[in-house]
Each structure stands twice: as structure tokens, then as C-alpha cells.
Amino acid sequence: MNSSSSVDALDLNASARSLQLETTTPKDTNGSNLVVFGRKLSVKEETDALVDELNRVNEENKKLTQMLTAMCESYNALQSQLVDLRSKNKPEKFELIPTKKRKSESNGDDDNKKNIVGNSESSSTDEESCKKPREEIIKAKVSRAYVRTDASDTSLVVKDGYQWRKYGQKVTRDNPSPRAYFKCSFAPSCPVKKKVQRSVDDQCVVVATYEGEHNHLLPSQMEATSGSSRCVSLSSVPASSALVKSAGSTITLDLTKSKSGDDEARNHSKPKIESPEIKQYLVEHMASSLTKDPNFTMALAAAISGRLYSTNSK
DNA sequence: CGGCTTTGACCCGCGC
């Protein structure tokens, strides 16, 4: 075992030793000058390397957080599409577990909107020749997302990775909570709108209705591309595809379970669950799923050893 | 100073 992972052991020892020296640097300078002075340069070098590594790890952590946000968002979108497809395919079927899950959110009230086709506009607003009735043919592409937040969150600003600009708020007839209207901040290049309203019975659940799709990547996903080579080296690990695939299935299953469990647990009137906690939960589950995967361990070990080896040999 | 939220006004479809 030791011989196979000699590089990792060496690097770990080096980092641990440097940390020790860093903590006990003032005492050593007081004790033996020459040796410490001779080693101080190497310690400084290692400290610099460690600081650099720490910065890089911070950047990667940010990137991973953004990827996680994007993944959560994609998961929400997929969940909504799944609900839509299921309700469309089997509109007459009752759900598997009707009491726990959502009621009948999108079984019949969306097709009446789809029927409204803008045919023969009768040349209204013809002075705007640039405004083309091209995009609103039939596909408004509405999608719903159900997010659990705290009941005390009155601002109703759901941070889902995109930047929204609120342009209206109305009170509706059959819901005591107001409904907020948002537009994408990249208007008008991105005409995505969303409506956010709390659920009627459960104030902890907000229903976000997205219509349209973004034609730009997330504003939090901007890339300086200065240190992209490291990211490329990390993503070019040969076992990454299989890793993603295996982890993906596990994560999806875990998400479904956790979501149903949360919906089941919402009867206990526990308003402490909010989205950061859910994200934390997801992170933990993803981490556990990843660390349980031997392929991921091997890939990670290979990546780290290769990175440290290249850094050492630099 | 620019972008965002607030909030009443305004518009428009729909039913009576």
C-alpha cells in the first residue's frame, strides 16, 4: 500500500511538515539560526506554494459551488418536465402516493393556455416592424419549480443562479400571499419571466413558474480563464465520465428520496428547512456518494498526485 | 450614479 501511493504519502508529509513549521516558526528562529535560516527559504517556498494551492482550491470550490447550483437548477427543471410529461401521458391516472406529494399542480390547467395561438394579429402595433411574432408561436415553455424556503422569507426573491429584476407584485384572489413577477436582468436579450408565489396551504413552499429559457449562461458562471489549464487538467481525467455517470444516478435517487421525505415531513410544521440547508444536504450526499465510489477515489488520487507531481517538478 | 425594489396606475381579456 505504501509503495503504490508513495507520491501521495510524500506530498501529504510535506504539507503536514510545512504546516508544523509554520506554526512553530518563531520558536525555531529563536533556537537554532543556521539550520532554520537554511530551511526557512524552503519553508517560505512551500508556504507560497501552499498559499497558491489554497487559492486554487478556493477557486475550484467556487466553481464546484456554481456547478452545484446549476445542477440543482437542472434538477428542478427536469423534475418539472417529468411532472408535466407524467401528467400529460397519464392524465386520468391517480398518482402513486397522492397524499404525500403535490396535489394536482399541472394536470389540466395548462392546455388551455397552449390553445391560445396568436393567429392573425390583425396588424396591431404595426409601427414596430422589428417586433416579430416569431418566438411566441406556441411554445411558451412554461416550467414550474417547487422550492422550500422559510415562511419568514417575505422578499420572495429566489436565488436560483440567475439575476432577476422584480417588476410587479399583485395579490391574487384565492391566495393570501402575493405573487411576484420577475424578469431576467439580461433584458431584453433574454426575455425570460418568472412568477413566484407561495403555496396556498403550505407557506413554506414557493411555486416559481418560469416561462421561456435563458440564452446565456449563469451570471455567476463567468470565467476569468486565467487558471483554466488546471481545470482542464482536472476535467481531463480519464475516469471522469464514468464517475459522473455513476454518481449521477446515485444522486438522482437520493434527491428523489429526500424530496419525498421532506414533503412528508412538512406536516410536522417545521419551518426551519430552507434552501441553503437543502443545498448543504445535497453537498453532503454528493460527497458521500462520491467518496463511496472507488472510481472517484482513484480518479481523485490520480489527479491530485499528477497535480502535485507537476507542481513539485515545476 | 446606476441598478433594483416598491407600489399604485394602467391595460386587457372575460363574463354578466
Next chain:
DNA sequence: GCGCGGGTCAAAGCCG
């Protein structure tokens, strides 16, 4: 036509 209810506008104000 008129009231109603949902969607949008835009002036005013807030904030970093």
C-alpha cells in the same frame, strides 16, 4: 358597458 382579476409599466425611492 362594466366590474373583476391578472399582468405590466413606470415614477419614486432605496442602496451600494
